[in-house]
Amino acid sequence: MSLNPSRTVAELKELRALTGDANGAQRVAFTPAWVKTRTWLREKLGTIPGLETHTDAAGNFWATLRGDSDRALLLGGHMDSVPNGGWLDGCLNVMAAVEVLRRINEQYQGKPPLTVRVVDWADEEGARFGKSLFGSSACSGALNMHEARVLKDRGGVTLPDALKAVGVDFEKVKDSGVELKHAAAYLELHIEQGPVLLDLDLPLGAVLGTFGVERHAITFHGQAAHSGSTPMNRRKDAFLAAGKMSQEIYRIADQHGGVCTIGSCTTKPGIVTSVVEECRITLDQRHLDAKALAGMLAAAKAASERFAQEGNVKVAWERLWQIEPRPFHPELIELCDAAIKETVPKSHRLPSGPLHDAAETSGAGVPTVMMFVQSLHGISHNKIEDTKEEHLELCVAAFDRLASKAIGWIQKL
Numbered sequence: 178m179s180l181n182p183s184r185t186v187a188e189l190k191e192l193r194a195l196t197g198d199a200n201g202a203q204r205v206a207f208t209p210a211w212v213k214t215r216t217w218l219r220e221k222l223g224t225i226p227g228l229e230t231h232t233d234a235a236g237n238f239w240a241t242l243r244g245d246s247d248r249a250l251l252l253g254g255h256m257d258s259v260p261n262g263g264w265l266d267g268c269l270n271v272m273a274a275v276e277v278l279r280r281i282n283e284q285y286q287g288k289p290p291l292t293v294r295v296v297d298w299a300d301e302e303g304a305r306f307g308k309s310l311f312g313s314s315a316c317s318g319a320l321n322m323h324e325a326r327v328l329k330d331r332g333g334v335t336l337p338d339a340l341k342a343v344g345v346d347f348e349k350v351k352d353s354g355v356e357l358k359h360a361a362a363y364l365e366l367h368i369e370q371g372p373v374l375l376d377l378d379l380p381l382g383a384v385l386g387t388f389g390v391e392r393h394a395i396t397f398h399g400q401a402a403h404s405g406s407t408p409m410n411r412r413k414d415a416f417l418a419a420g421k422m423s424q425e426i427y428r429i430a431d432q433h434g435g436v437c438t439i440g441s442c443t444t445k446p447g448i449v450t451s452v453v454e455e456c457r458i459t460l461d462q463r464h465l466d467a468k469a470l471a472g473m474l475a476a477a478k479a480a481s482e483r484f485a486q487e488g489n490v491k492v493a494w495e496r497l498w499q500i501e502p503r504p505f506h507p508e509l510i511e512l513c514d515a516a517i518k519e520t521v522p523k524s525h526r527l528p529s530g531p532l533h534d535a536a537e538t539s540g541a542g543v544p545t546v547m548m549f550v551q552s553l554h555g556i557s558h559n560k561i562e563d564t565k566e567e568h569l570e571l572c573v574a575a576f577d578r579l580a581s582k583a584i585g586w587i588q589k590l
């Protein structure tokens with residue numbers, strides 16, 4: 178029908194000019210630029226006849242095309258960005274979904290066989306308050322209200338106060354769960370944000386699920402001592418034990434087929450003339466398989482105990498955050514793969530290392546799948562983030578095919 182992928186590319190460029198600068202995208206959630214983005218999105222959707230729009234209790238924005246059935250196909254993403262972010266991360270998902278909605282509206286003359294909804298999830302990135310997937314986790318019911326209530330940004334503004342400024346009552350955010358009452362499937366398109374499709378020279382891929390994550394702080398406790406007068410064999414050097422973890426996590430990742438990252442390291446007393454008394458490192462471990470992820474965590478804990486014993490120091494672990502692997506719906510993965518193969522000669526199936534709102538819909542029991550489009554440089558959360566325009570148009574076309582297949586699949590349920 179009237180699908181126009183080039184229009185999506187043009188709109189993404191328009192959004193970049195509206196909300197970006199020389200350093201990249203600046204659509205951090207709950208800021209004036211984010212509010213401006215939402216206004217712009219409403220204007221785009223306002224050209225679709227009969228469309229209903231509203232903001233739910235968690236600040237998620239919904240556009241609904243009512244169909245003959247209350248059962249709903251959800252198409253989603255997020256318009257917020259990290260500071261100095263890329264021009265496609267999140268917003269490609271939403272704007273491609275808007276284009277698919279336009280096509281469906283025209284094909285069915287405003288009355289599709291089932292309801293079709295586009296959602297812009299609030300604060301997927303968590304850039305301001307450090308809590309990713311805010312809107313979708315509130316909607317799924319997974320949001321930890323106690324933890325979220327006390328979150329503050331760098332300026333000391335609490336998350337509840339930031340929400341209040343945009344008309345959202347923090348204490349009622351989980352009321353947004355009503356939005357999933359009739360959800361029959363959720364589809365999300367996203368740039369890959371990594372180099373897998375780039376290295377394979379393939380434009381599109383079907384996503385198997387999102388990695389589970391184990392995120393911990395590991396603190397080694399030794400003894401401060403003078404760096405000149407303390408013999409090497411008498412030292413209780415916390416940094417020595419922590420440093421051994423750096424190579425070990427690569428071995429663990431290789432052994433289990435996952436990924437591990439030590440992202441930060443702080444020492445006390447932190448001066449050049451003292452042996453390190455305390456060394457705190459943060460460890461992020463990810464895997465698509467829950468058993469393998471548990472094996473990686475157990476191996477890291479065992480290694481830390483071994484290194485602590487070797488260095489005559491102590492070690493303590495603190496869980497920072499955890500989410501289980503979220504495999505996507507097998508039948509929707511097949512449909513996604515088929516839609517890609519109808520668009521380009523070859524598809525590839527891959528997991529998602531980054532988290533996405535799709536993890537929350539899947540966790541809420543909504544059949545879910547994602548489609549990836551190749552990222553140039555394999556880089557995201559950076560102003561150099563990019564994707565070939567021809568690939569952007571191909572992903573919109575493939576995503577539209579997936580939506581059509583999903584409508585047929587839902588009708589047969």
